[in-house]
């Protein structure tokens with residue numbers, strides 16, 4: 682989908698200034714929320730050990746179905762550069778290896794030091810890992826990546842969640858040369874028990890599709906990107922949306 686009604690450069694400039702000021706105001710709340718998200722995953726890790734359940738997955742065997750959905754239609758070639766936002770235990774690298782698409786450079790970022798340590802034990806150079814909150818100013822790489830992937834990181838509830846998703850999407854597009862791929866939950870059925878605490882900071886939450894669409898249209902306009910949202914009902918109590926954004930090459 683191409684974003685329509687491109688604003689004039691002046692309007693677009695003002696929009697960006699406004700967004701930047703608004704996001705700057707919210708950053709302390711996002712830093713605090715990051716601590717709550719960290720606690721959420723640390724608690725899971727204590728309960729389940731280094732298993733997929735420590736990543737809030739339901740099954741105890743890790744399959745790559747979510748990655749398959751996320752990467753559908755994206756050409757996977759070796760020797761690209763990848764930023765993995767919320768890398769968890771580094772399962773994206775396993776998936777890329779399975780697809781014979783080992784990246785030339787890879788940076789995995791996560792809030793949870795124990796996950797980062799685990800990845801560092803398991804993978805060596807050229808793969809790098811860093812413990813940081815993606816949205817904070819402290820994470821400010823001076824390089825761009827061919828592909829930015831974030832599976833499962835943007836579903837964590839933080840204060841000012843909608844603005845947070847918008848700010849993450851904007852930052853991912855800014856740091857990407859070409860692809861931004863991530864997932865969001867767009868609908869939940871609380872009655873089945875899993876999603877009773879969607880309003881709790883640190884826990885798993887959702888963003889209705891119309892709001893997601895608005896956020897993507899706005900960000901896509903700024904970067905001349907195209908995007909698609911593919912919704913899948915993988916579990917009976919929620920809808921997962923896989924978002925693929927593509928920047929024009931050379932921009």
Ligand SMILES: C[S@@+](CC[C@H](N)C(=O)[O-])C[C@H]1O[C@@H](n2cnc3c(N)ncnc32)[C@H](O)[C@@H]1O
Pocket residue numbers: 715718719722736737766767768769770771772773790791792793796813814815816831832833834835837
């Ligand atoms: C559901 S797990 C998924 C892990 C991995 N991407 C996978 O698919 O196996 C989400 C991960 O994102 C991390 N995360 C959430 N918000 C983050 C943020 N703002 N910056 C860095 N990591 C974040 C969490 O600590 C957690 O390890």
